[in-house]
Amino acid sequence: xxxxxxxxxxLELAQIIAGPFCGTALxxxxxxxxKLESPEGDASRRISQIAPGESKAFHGLNRGKRGITIxxxxxxxxxxxxxxxxHFDVFVTNVRPGVAERIAMDYDTLVQLRSDLIYxxxxxxxxxxxxxxxxxxxxxxQAYSGLLAGxxxxxxxGAPEPITASAPSDYVAALGGAMGVCxxxxxxxxxxxxxxxxxxxxxxxxxLQTPWAGxxxxxxxxxxxxxxxxxxxxxxxxxxYGELIEARRSRPNQGKAFRIYYAGYxxxxxxxxxxALTPQNREQIRKALSIVNDPxxxxxxxxxxxxxxxxxxxxxxxxxxxxxxxxxxxxxxxxDAAGAPASPVNWLEDxxxxxxxxxxxxxxxxxxxxxxxERQVGPLVRMxxxxxxxxxxxxxxxxxxxxxxxxxxxxxxxxxxxxxxxxVGSGTxx
Amino acid sequence: xxxxxxxxxxLELTQIIAGPMCGVMLxxxGADVVKIESPQGDGTRVIGQFAPNESKGFHVFNRGKRGIVLxxxxxxxxxxxxxxxxxxxVFLINARPGVAERLGIDYETLSTHNRRLIYLENTAFGPEGPSADxxxxxxxxQAYSGLMVGxxxxxxxxxxxxITATTPADFGAAFNGATAVCxxxxxxxxxxxxxxxxxxxxxxxxxxQNYIASRQPVSDSMLVQPSRDAMQEVRERGGSYRELLExxxxxxxxxxxxxxxxxxxxxxxxxxxxxxxxxxxxxxQVRRALGLTEADDATDAPGFxxxxxxxxxxxxxxxxxIAERFRSNxxxxxxxxxDAAGAPASQVNTPExxxxxxxxxxIGAPLDLEHPLTGPETMIGPTIRMxxxxxxxxxxxxxxxxxxxxxxxxxxxxxxxxTALRASGAIGIEEER
Numbered sequence: 035x036x037x038x039x040x041x042x043x044x045l046e047l048a049q050i051i052a053g054p055f056c057g058t059a060l061x062x063x064x065x066x067x068x069k070l071e072s073p074e075g076d077a078s079r080r081i082s083q084i085a086p087g088e089s090k091a092f093h094g095l096n097r098g099k100r101g102i103t104i105x106x107x108x109x110x111x112x113x114x115x116x117x118x119x120x121h122f123d124v125f126v127t128n129v130r131p132g133v134a135e136r137i138a139m140d141y142d143t144l145v146q147l148r149s150d151l152i153y154x155x156x157x158x159x160x161x162x163x164x165x166x167x168x169x170x171x172x173x174x175x176q177a178y179s180g181l182l183a184g185x186x187x188x189x190x191x192g193a194p195e196p197i198t199a200s201a202p203s204d205y206v207a208a209l210g211g212a213m214g215v216c217x218x219x220x221x222x223x224x225x226x227x228x229x230x231x232x233x234x235x236x237x238x239x240x241x242l243q244t245p246w247a248g249x250x251x252x253x254x255x256x257x258x259x260x261x262x263x264x265x266x267x268x269x270x271x272x273x274x275y276g277e278l279i280e281a282r283r284s285r286p287n288q289g290k291a292f293r294i295y296y297a298g299y300x301x302x303x304x305x306x307x308x309x310a311l312t313p314q315n316r317e318q319i320r321k322a323l324s325i326v327n328d329p330x331x332x333x334x335x336x337x338x339x340x341x342x343x344x345x346x347x348x349x350x351x352x353x354x355x356x357x358x359x360x361x362x363x364x365x366x367x368x369x370d371a372a373g374a375p376a377s378p379v380n381w382l383e384d385x386x387x388x389x390x391x392x393x394x395x396x397x398x399x400x401x402x403x404x405x406x407x408e409r410q411v412g413p414l415v416r417m418x419x420x421x422x423x424x425x426x427x428x429x430x431x432x433x434x435x436x437x438x439x440x441x442x443x444x445x446x447x448x449x450x451x452x453x454x455x456x457x458v459g460s461g462t463x464x
Numbered sequence: 465x466x467x468x469x470x471x472x473x474x475l476e477l478t479q480i481i482a483g484p485m486c487g488v489m490l491x492x493x494g495a496d497v498v499k500i501e502s503p504q505g506d507g508t509r510v511i512g513q514f515a516p517n518e519s520k521g522f523h524v525f526n527r528g529k530r531g532i533v534l535x536x537x538x539x540x541x542x543x544x545x546x547x548x549x550x551x552x553x554v555f556l557i558n559a560r561p562g563v564a565e566r567l568g569i570d571y572e573t574l575s576t577h578n579r580r581l582i583y584l585e586n587t588a589f590g591p592e593g594p595s596a597d598x599x600x601x602x603x604x605x606q607a608y609s610g611l612m613v614g615x616x617x618x619x620x621x622x623x624x625x626x627i628t629a630t631t632p633a634d635f636g637a638a639f640n641g642a643t644a645v646c647x648x649x650x651x652x653x654x655x656x657x658x659x660x661x662x663x664x665x666x667x668x669x670x671x672x673q674n675y676i677a678s679r680q681p682v683s684d685s686m687l688v689q690p691s692r693d694a695m696q697e698v699r700e701r702g703g704s705y706r707e708l709l710e711x712x713x714x715x716x717x718x719x720x721x722x723x724x725x726x727x728x729x730x731x732x733x734x735x736x737x738x739x740x741x742x743x744x745x746x747x748x749q750v751r752r753a754l755g756l757t758e759a760d761d762a763t764d765a766p767g768f769x770x771x772x773x774x775x776x777x778x779x780x781x782x783x784x785x786i787a788e789r790f791r792s793n794x795x796x797x798x799x800x801x802x803d804a805a806g807a808p809a810s811q812v813n814t815p816e817x818x819x820x821x822x823x824x825x826x827i828g829a830p831l832d833l834e835h836p837l838t839g840p841e842t843m844i845g846p847t848i849r850m851x852x853x854x855x856x857x858x859x860x861x862x863x864x865x866x867x868x869x870x871x872x873x874x875x876x877x878x879x880x881x882x883t884a885l886r887a888s889g890a891i892g893i894e895e896e897r
Contacts, residue, residue, distance in 0.1 A: 038644075038651035050742055055674065059640075063647050077743050082687065090683040094675025158808075163826020169746070169808035173727055177738030178823075180815035182729070184629040187617065191787060194729035194736045194812050197628040199614040200672040202635075209639035214848045216646030217493050221468035221853045223653045229852030237847025240829050242630045244485065244524045246815045248843030249830075253514040262816050275736035275812065282814075292511075296603055298612070298624030305624045305705040307612070309601035311480055312507050318599075354621070375588075375599035379624050379705070381712065382610025383692050385670065386679045390608075393593025396667055397678070409679035414636070414667035415644040418571075419659035420651050422644075 037064020038420040042219065044068070044124040045115075046099065047106075047139060049076040051172065051201050052156045052235060053128030054095040055208035060124070060215060061098030062413035062422045068122075068438055069099045070115065072106065073461045075431045085405055093428045094410055097400055101429025102438045103460045106137040110457045114439070115139065119147040121442050124215055128156040131166050141230045150228035152218045154211050160234045170235055172201035179203070179239025180247060186283045192276035206238035261285055291330040291337050294350045295319055298379060299357040306357065306365055309375035318374035322365075323356050325349070402427035432460040467494020468853035472649065474498070475548060476529070476556040477536075477569065479506040481602065481631055482586050482665065483558030484525040485638035490554070490645060491528035492846040492855045498552075498871055499529045500545070502536065503894050505864050515838050517864040524843045524861075527833060531862025532871050533893050536567045540890035545569055548875050549577050554645055558586040561596050571660045580658040582648045584641050590664040600665055602631035609633070609669030614676055616713055622706045636668030690714070721779045722763040722770055726750055729812065730790040737790060737798055740808040749807035753798070760785040835860040865893045 042065040046057040054069070054076065061067040069076075078095060079087045105111040116138070119125070125144060127134060134140040134155070141153045155161065158170020165178075173196050176182045185197045214231040222228055240247055249258075261282065268278055295310035310316045313331045320328060328349045329335050336342060357365060362378040369376035380388065386397045386409040398412045413422040435458050439449050452458040472495040476487040484499075484506070491497040499506075508522040535541040549555065555574060557564055564570040564585065571583040585591065588600020595608070606612045606627055615627040644661045652658055670677055694711040703711070726741035741747045744764050751761060758765050761782035769775060790798060795811045802809040813821065819830045819842055831845025846855035868891050872882050886892045 038647035059643065063644075081742075082683065084680065084683040084686075090678060090680040091675045093680060094678045159823050160827035163823045165823040166826070168803055168810075169740075169749075169806055170810075171727075171740035171742050171746075171808045173738055174740035174808045174810040177729070177736075177740075177812045178810040178821075180813045180818040181628065181630065182738060183812050183814040185627075186629070187625075189729075192731045193787070194738060195617070196728060196738075197615070198611065198632070198672075199616070199676060200611060200627075200632070202628070202630075202632050202672060205672050205674075206632075206635060206639060209636065209643060210848050213489065213493075213639060213643040213646055214850055216643055216650060217468035218850060218853070220646055220650040220653060223650055225852075227852050229850055231851070232849040234827055234847060236823065237827055237829060240818070240824065240844045241847055242628075242632065242635050243815055243818075244635075244844050245481075245521050246629065247818050248520060248524050248841065249819055250514075250520045250523055250838070250841040250843070252838050253512065253520040256514070257512075258816055265814065265816070269734075272734065274734075275731050278735075278814075289512075296601075297626070298607065300622045300624075300705045302704075303699070303702060304708060305607075307603055307607035307624065309599075309604040309607075311511075311601050315599070354623075370598055373599055375601045375604050377598075377604040377608040379607045379612055380610050381695065381708075382614050382673060382677045383688055383695075383712075385610045385673075385677050390589050390593040390595040390666065391670070393596075394590035394664070394667070396590075396670055405680065405682050408681065411670045411674050411677055414640050414663060414671045416662040417644060417648065417659055418661070419657055420648070 035419060035421045037062070037422055038417065039063040039065040039216070039219070040420070042066070042124065043122045044126060045070060045118060045122040046126045048126055048128040048156070050078050051095055051204035052207045053126055054078070055205060056126055056154065056156065056211040058095060058098055059208060059212040061424050063216070064420065064422070065124070067099040068434070069096060069101045069429060071101060071103050071431060073103055073456070073459070075460065079431065087431045088405055093402060093408060096428035097410055098424030098426045099429055100434035100438060101431060102435040102458070103432040104458050105456060106139065108457055110452070110455065112138045114452060114458060116147055117444070118442050119144050119151070122148070122151070123219070124152045124154065126154045126211070130169070131157055131161045145228070150222055150226060152215055152222065152228045152231065154215055154231045154233070156207050156211050156233050158234065159236050161232060172204045172235065175203045175235040175239050179236055180243060181239050183279070184243060184246060186279050188276045188279050192274060194275065202242055203235040203238045206242060207233050207235050210238060210241070287338070290342065290346045291335070294346060294353060299354055301357050301365060302359070302361045304362050305379040306362055307377050307379055309377070311375070315375055318372040319369065319376070322368040322372040322374055323353060325352055325356065398423065398425070400425060400427045404430055435459055465852065465854055467492070467855055468850065469493040469495040469646070469649070470853070472496070472554065473552040474554040474556060475500065475552045478556055478558045480508055481525060481634040482637045483556055484508070485635060486584070486586070486641040487529060487556055488525060488527060489638065489642040491858050493646070494853065494856070495554070497529040498867070499526060499531045499862060501531060501533050501864065503533055503889070503892070505893070509864065518838055522861055523835060523841060526861035527843065528858035529862055530867035530871060531865065532868040533865040533891060535890050536569065538888070538890045540885060540888055542568050544872065544885065544891060546577050549574050549581065551875050552578070553580070553649070554582045554584065556584045556641070560599070561587055561591045575658065578658070580652060580656065582645060582652065582658045582661065584645055584661040584663070586637050586641055586663045588665045590666060591662060602634045602665060605633035605665035605669040609666055609673065610677055611669050611673060613709070613712070614673060616709050618706060618709065622704065624705065632672055633665040633669040636671055637663045637665050640668060640671070721776070722768070725763060725779065725782055725786060730787055732790050732795045732798055733793055735795040736812040737795055738810050738812055746808055749805040750802065750809070753801040753805040753807055754786065754789045756785060756789065831857050833857070833860045837863055868892055
């Protein structure tokens with residue numbers, strides 16, 4: 035059973051995470067993805083290299099693709115790429131605004147070569163507006179979008195900390211882009227028309243804050259407006275970042291009672307997480323842990339009243355001291371029996387062997403021609419009629435250049451000439 | 465110009481975030497989305513209520529949909545789903561495995577009523593395996609998947625802390641589900657066949673850790689195995705979470721320290737700035753903007769070896785110089801210089817103010833809506849732009865039981881049938897019985 039995008043050809047000119055991961059998501063859906071690299075290669079090839087030009091990051095973000103190398107800074111390189119374009123359904127890029135135009139790989143140029151092309155551009159801030167040309171990377175856009183301040187973490191020097199070792203804006207922009215491409219393929223199938231799709235890290239950062247960054251005046255007049263006024267006064271008085279975050283963190287907040295059952299606690303041999311979303315969930319947890327005298331779900335409990343903080347702190351301490359007396363296995367067994375949402379805090383190094391991950395086949399083995407077998411996070415989605423996933427590893431630099439050019443009508447002597455002139459290939463074979 | 469999913473009908477039985485957000489995205493793409501709620505309503509309606517059954521959370525995760533209330537515990541209520549499903553292209557559900565079967569709305573059953581149906585099921589852990597039946601939520605997937613440990617943060621009492629105020633696994637599953645629905649529509653357009661799609665919060669959380677969670681023996685033998693060994697020792701002597709985290713970060717802290725100098729935050733005289741350098745040229749741009757020389761920071765100088773014993777002192781020296789430089793002037797001053805150098809950096813904005821930002825407005829993210837019950841509101845609209853079939857938000861979230869009668873009528877129910885179903889409690893909310 036081929037994937038749903040079987041037969042669809044994607045040309046990817048992208049590096050680091052957002053663009054490449056979009057290509058991987060399309061490859062998982064069955065598309066044939068060709069990655070176009072400069073002679074230097076994708077920069078992620080050199081993040082903790084394990085062999086020349088090979089890294090764990092590059093392998094994970096580029097599985098399922100073939101790789102070709104073309105020097106797009108030359109007019110001849112551009113014309114090689116232009117000869118390939120008519121054979122491709124989709125073009126994916128994450129170069130900064132203005133770069134695509136400079137190397138003649140912009141939408142207006144490529145659509146002349148293939149009128150129903152689907153062209154996806156992933157940028158940091160979008161292709162218009164005052165920040166369009168600024169450099170962006172995941173953590174920068176975490177800061178710009180409000181995600182970072184919303185997390186409210188400050189290190190011991192008073193500086194903001196990245197919210198996660200992952201790159202959430204990158205991944206969400208990639209998935210949003212893949213969604214746009216699939217929707218555009220459906221649209222093309224019905225109308226014959228291609229189009230240009232734009233997605234941004236900033237938009238992804240905002241989408242991740244859907245519940246908070248919105249402005250619902252009735253709700254906000256109680257909770258958000260006083261906060262905004264306080265922050266603005268503090269800023270005018272010259273408060274530091276650490277002081278602003280501390281003030282934001284300690285404001286009256288309906289969420290504090292919610293947070294004691296949606297939080298982590300240390301146990302004897304590690305830590306567990308409670309994830310209660312509803313009053314029923316909280317009741318299940320109280321039952322499993324024998325928590326008594328907790329009024330926070332009573333009808334007359336005032337979550338922003340003057341007593342609230344003390345009550346919440348008392349209940350939190352009760353949960354904390356209770357949990358500290360047992361092990362992960364003991365507590366998880368009791369919480370599971372009560373049907374409560376809870377989990378041990380697992381170590382990501384162990385995840386490939388986790389029985390649930392194994393049962394769902396979420397981390398398949400892929401064989402890389404240079405560096406051997408590796409276990410990777412596979413496709414997150416399973417489809418009953420169209421298989422998802424890939425058994426192809428990431429391409430070594432320049433590995434498929436000759437094959438791909440040959441398949442698309444280049445003669446061997448042309449390829450040899452281009453290679454000799456340094457227009458295609460990574461230069462290492464010269 | 466209608467959206468790419470113009471004319472596609474989606475029926476959703478979902479609540480909280482992952483399922484509802486997937487419905488919002490399909491709605492933004494032009495689909496007609498009808499949300500089924502139980503007579504108790506989506507749980508989000510009562511989290512931070514500011515009017516009866518209306519909350520900011522419900523509004524943002526359900527905009528653009530119409531809402532109907534069905535009692536699926538009753539046979540008459542289920543019969544309504546069977547009759548409606550014939551006219552729908554897509555069904556979305558996020559419930560624990562087994563719930564759909566119990567309610568008679570699983571893929572096997574619904575696809576007998578509509579052979580072309582695309583059925584998306586999102587669960588916490590996936591439909592099979594030892595954890596399949598456990599309760600889940602975003603934070604559970606964060607903890608279970610390793611995302612939380614990867615972040616490695618603790619509060620001052622040694623509690624593991626949430627990696628973020630948002631819910632990354634929920635959003636990851638929602639985006640991926642919407643991607644798969646679009647791919648399945650494309651497949652159905654080419655072959656005529658519908659199918660079952662499965663996503664999970666666990667899968668989404670793993671996806672967010674792509675290469676961090678993967679196993680690459682050559683690479684891991686150098687960088688990961690030492691910390692696994694150190695952790696194993698701590699475990700064997702019954703160490704705490706704090707000790708386990710410290711053991712895990714040992715070697716990593718050394719090899720990653722130089723990188724994190726320029727991929728992290730600093731205080732300025734009046735706020736904070738985040739640097740996001742991923743390449744050596746990026747780091748050089750920052751050094752230029754700050755006026756740092758190789759004497760101030762030698763971490764990219766030839767000969768610097770992160771594994772050598774003196775590397776910690778070199779990194780520390782650089783860290784102090786960068787931090788001092790940033791503290792000596794304002795955010796605006798440094799941002800102007802960093803931008804001029806082309807370095808990836810940003811001031812740290814707050815979520816409360818972000819809708820006023822000119823760049824956020826330039827990408828068209830703020831969406832103004834008028835809710836019939838609670839008035840005007842602004843939220844994050846679609847942030848993906850498509851030139852030929854643009855995404856467009858379709859309106860505010862539905863009132864509780866707001867569209868039940870109208871939707872049933874559109875799908876062939878006569879007024880007296882609707883009245884009878886309402887009287888029997890098969891449709892509608894309890895107050896109206």
